[in-house]
Amino acid sequence: MRALTKYITIAFVLIASVVIGQQTPAPAQTEVYTIVGATAHIGNGTVIDNAILIIENGKITVCADAATTKIGQRGTVINAQGKHVYPGFIATNTTLGLVEVGAVRPSNDDDEIGNMIPHVRSLIAYNAESKVVESMRPNGVLMAQIRPLGGRISGTSSVVQLDAWNWEDAAVKADDGIYVNWPSSMTRGRWWLGEDPGFKANKNYPKDIDELKTFMNNAKAYAKGTSDVNLPFEAMKGVFDGSQRLFISANDERQIRDVIAFKNEMNIEHVILVGGYQSYKVAAELKANNISVVLQRVQDLPAMDDHDYDLPYKLPKLLTDAGVLVTLGYDGEYWQVRNLPFYAGQVTQFGMSDADALQLITENAAKILGVETTAGTLEVGKDATLFISEGNALDMRGNQVSRAFIQGRDISLETHQTRLWKRYAKKVEIKK
Incomplete structure (x- = not known):
C-alpha cells in the first residue's frame, strides 16, 4: 500500500510539472483594438504599407490603407509603426x-x-x-x-x-x-537478414491497392444506407x-x-x-x-x-x-x-x-x-487570428513577435523556453 501511495504521488508530481507554468488561455475579446502604422501582409499576395486594422468581437472589421481611409481609430490603439502584421x-x-x-x-x-x-x-x-x-x-x-x-x-x-x-x-x-x-510501390531489402539493401519493386503493391479499394467501395456502399452500424464506414x-x-x-x-x-x-x-x-x-x-x-x-x-x-x-x-x-x-x-x-x-x-x-x-x-472563409488572410469578416512582428516574419532575424491575437483574444507569448531564458538570464546578470 505504501508503494502504491508512492507511485500515485509521483504521478501527481509529473502531471503538475506539465501543467504548472502553462499559460492560461486568453479570455474572449471585450474591447476593440486598432492597429495602426504597420505594414500589413494580407496573405493573398497584397501588401499595405501603412495599414489600419480594427479588431472587434473576434473579427477583423477594418483592414485598409491608413493614408486613404476615413475610418477613425477606436478602442485600444496599438502603434505598430515600422512593424509588420501577418495573418496567423x-x-x-x-x-x-x-x-x-x-x-x-x-x-x-x-x-x-x-x-x-x-x-x-x-x-x-x-x-x-x-x-x-x-x-x-x-x-x-x-x-x-x-x-x-x-x-x-x-x-x-x-x-x-x-x-x-x-x-x-x-x-x-x-x-x-x-x-x-x-x-x-518500392521496397528495400532487409540488410540485417543479408538481403540487398537497394530499392526494388514491391510485389505486393497491386494487392495493397486492391485492399484499399475494396474497403473504399464497401464504405461507399454503406454510405448509401444500411441498418447496421459500422464505425469505420460511418x-x-x-x-x-x-x-x-x-x-x-x-x-x-x-x-x-x-x-x-x-x-x-x-x-x-x-x-x-x-x-x-x-x-x-x-x-x-x-x-x-x-x-x-x-x-x-x-x-x-x-x-x-x-x-x-x-x-x-x-x-x-x-x-x-x-x-x-x-x-x-x-x-x-x-x-x-x-x-x-x-x-x-x-x-x-x-x-x-x-x-x-x-x-x-x-x-x-x-x-x-x-x-x-474564417482564416488565412487579413480580410474584413474573418477571424482576427494575426500577429505583429518587429520585422520580416519569414526571416529568423526579423521574426520577433511582439503581439498576437487568436479570434480577437490577446494571447500570451510566454512559453517554457521563454521562462527558462528569463530565469538563466538573471543568473548570468548576478554573476556579472
Whole structure:
C-alpha cells in the first residue's frame, strides 16, 4: 500500500510539472483594438504599407490603407509603426498536441492499433496544455491541422487554434479529413537478414491497392444506407459527400499517378496529396484533377543521388508555376512545426517572392483545409487570428513577435523556453 501511495504521488508530481507554468488561455475579446502604422501582409499576395486594422468581437472589421481611409481609430490603439502584421500561420500534417516527449511512450498518442481505422479521431487526444504547442505561438504559428499516424487509413484529422483550455475549445474545424498512407510501390531489402539493401519493386503493391479499394467501395456502399452500424464506414461518409477531405500520403511518380486514377475511380471530390516529392513530374495532371499538395518540409536533402541538390527547396515554386495549390507541411512532426515561417523563407531564395511564399502558409493552407472563409488572410469578416512582428516574419532575424491575437483574444507569448531564458538570464546578470 505504501508503494502504491508512492507511485500515485509521483504521478501527481509529473502531471503538475506539465501543467504548472502553462499559460492560461486568453479570455474572449471585450474591447476593440486598432492597429495602426504597420505594414500589413494580407496573405493573398497584397501588401499595405501603412495599414489600419480594427479588431472587434473576434473579427477583423477594418483592414485598409491608413493614408486613404476615413475610418477613425477606436478602442485600444496599438502603434505598430515600422512593424509588420501577418495573418496567423497555419501548419498542416502535424502531430502537435498528440506527442509531448517522443522518447516517452506514455506521452505519445498519435498512433492506434489497426490498419483501416478512419474512425480514430485525433482531436479527442489533443493536449491543449502541451508545452510543445505553446512554443509555436512566438513564431506566429497560431493554427494547425493535427493528424494521426500508422495503418493504411490512419484516422481523422482536425484543425485547431493554439490557445485553448481543452480540445473542445481548440477545435476550429473538427474532423476535417481522413488520412491515408498510399501503398509503397518500392521496397528495400532487409540488410540485417543479408538481403540487398537497394530499392526494388514491391510485389505486393497491386494487392495493397486492391485492399484499399475494396474497403473504399464497401464504405461507399454503406454510405448509401444500411441498418447496421459500422464505425469505420460511418467515419468515411464525409469523404463521399464532399464534406471531408481525403489526404493521401504518396511521394513517387507511380504512386501519384495511381492516386489520381484512384480519385477518379472513386469519384471523390476533395483529394489532397501529402508529401508529393515527385509531384512536379505530374503537376499538369494534378492541376487538371484539382488535387492540391501538402509538401513535406523543404529543408531536406534530395531523396536520390541523381536528384537536383535543391529539389526540395524549389518544389513549391515548380508546383505553383504549374497552377497547383500548394502549402508547406511536415511528415507528421511536432517540434519542427515552429520552423514553418522559416521554411517559407527558404523558398524565397529559389524563385518565389516573399508574398507568394507567405501565401503558402496562410491563404493556401486555409483553402486546402477548408477554413478559408474564417482564416488565412487579413480580410474584413474573418477571424482576427494575426500577429505583429518587429520585422520580416519569414526571416529568423526579423521574426520577433511582439503581439498576437487568436479570434480577437490577446494571447500570451510566454512559453517554457521563454521562462527558462528569463530565469538563466538573471543568473548570468548576478554573476556579472
